[in-house]
Amino acid sequence: MARLDENLSKQNKVKAIEEMIQIVLLRIPKEVEAMHFYKKAAEKSTTKEAQELFLSLAQQEKGHEAELRRILQDLKEELKNIKGDLS
Amino acid sequence: MKREDVRNYNGEDGKPAYIIYDGKVYDVTESRLWKKGKHMGRHKAGEDMTSFISMAPHDARVLEKVKYVCDLEDDELVEEKNEKLRAFYRKYHPHPIFIHYPMGILYFGAFMLLLWILTGNKSFELSSYYGLIAGTLSVYPAILSGLLSWYINYEKTLTVIFKNKLIFSGLLVVISTIISVLRIFLGDMLFESNLYYLYIIGYFLTIPVMTFIAYNGGRITWPD
Numbered sequence: 506m507a508r509l510d511e512n513l514s515k516q517n518k519v520k521a522i523e524e525m526i527q528i529v530l531l532r533i534p535k536e537v538e539a540m541h542f543y544k545k546a547a548e549k550s551t552t553k554e555a556q557e558l559f560l561s562l563a564q565q566e567k568g569h570e571a572e573l574r575r576i577l578q579d580l581k582e583e584l585k586n587i588k589g590d591l592s
Numbered sequence: 593m594k595r596e597d598v599r600n601y602n603g604e605d606g607k608p609a610y611i612i613y614d615g616k617v618y619d620v621t622e623s624r625l626w627k628k629g630k631h632m633g634r635h636k637a638g639e640d641m642t643s644f645i646s647m648a649p650h651d652a653r654v655l656e657k658v659k660y661v662c663d664l665e666d667d668e669l670v671e672e673k674n675e676k677l678r679a680f681y682r683k684y685h686p687h688p689i690f691i692h693y694p695m696g697i698l699y700f701g702a703f704m705l706l707l708w709i710l711t712g713n714k715s716f717e718l719s720s721y722y723g724l725i726a727g728t729l730s731v732y733p734a735i736l737s738g739l740l741s742w743y744i745n746y747e748k749t750l751t752v753i754f755k756n757k758l759i760f761s762g763l764l765v766v767i768s769t770i771i772s773v774l775r776i777f778l779g780d781m782l783f784e785s786n787l788y789y790l791y792i793i794g795y796f797l798t799i800p801v802m803t804f805i806a807y808n809g810g811r812i813t814w815p816d
Contacts, residue, residue: 523751523752526749526751527751527752527753528815530746530747530749530751531746531753531812531815532815533745533746534745534746537678537745538682541682561646564645564646565646565647567643567646568643568644568645568646568647569647570643571643571644571647572644572647575634575635575644577749581749
């Protein structure tokens with residue numbers, strides 16, 4: 506019985522992680538798009554201040570992308586481990 | 593030092609902890625913030641920290657406090673190779689272009705088929721036939737460009753949305769191809785056989801199948 510409960514709890518966790526993977530995964534291209542948008546805006550900027558602002562925003566989006574990719578990797582590893590335990 | 597060499601210096605099992613920043617390799621083994629190769633429970637030694645700096649509460653000057661090891665040898669990241677494909681995709685965005693063809697043509701064809709059933713006017717049936725052929729042919733570039741997008745933008749990760757899209761795209765190919773073959777090879781004989789019902793049901797079935805694929809595509813573009 507305890508084993509069954511444990512498996513159920515793990516299955517719920519699998520579902521939760523899979524949902525998290527989807528959320529993070531769908532966000533990554535948005536960050537990439539935003540980064541390219543700001544880079545383009547920086548190239549078109551007519552003042553140094555505007556250019557610096559857009560480059561800084563592009564850098565932040567790059568950071569978001571990198572952070573999301575790191576989280577995605579961790580989630581995938583966690584999912585693999587839990588699925589390994591279930592089988 | 594190459595990128596894959598640095599990966600071995602992960603600070604685990606007594607190994608030194610190296611990190612990459614802006615093409616340079618740094619030794620953070622002695623840093624109290626990099627115990628056992630882990631930094632703030634998030635970052636691992638052996639990896640490239642360049643992109644993370646904008647998210648950090650410190651700037652790159654913090655690296656002045658650690659030991660510089662060497663410059664990274666010229667390398668081409670897998671990420672950079674994918675970036676070329678992504679640049680192509682960003683410029684031409686083939687999937688959003690190609691999906692409109694099967695959507696428009698098969699919806700139109702199904703409507704023509706409905707008009708033929710209601711009126712008996714053969715011209716409507718012919719229109720639906722041509723719509724079916726054009727629509728079926730246009731399904732392939734839509735799916736191929738979708739697979740390209742899945743590969744470069746989503747690392748072929750299989751989530752519920754992508755599973756739905758893959759399964760129902762396969763179903764759409766099967767249905768539209770089978771009914772096209774039936775209509776091409778049987779011609780008007782089709783309407784005198786029992787396969788007529790299969791043809792009609794198959795044709796109308798492409799509509800909910802395509803709509804479901806499009807709905808899942810919408811969930812990718814506008815995640816809830």
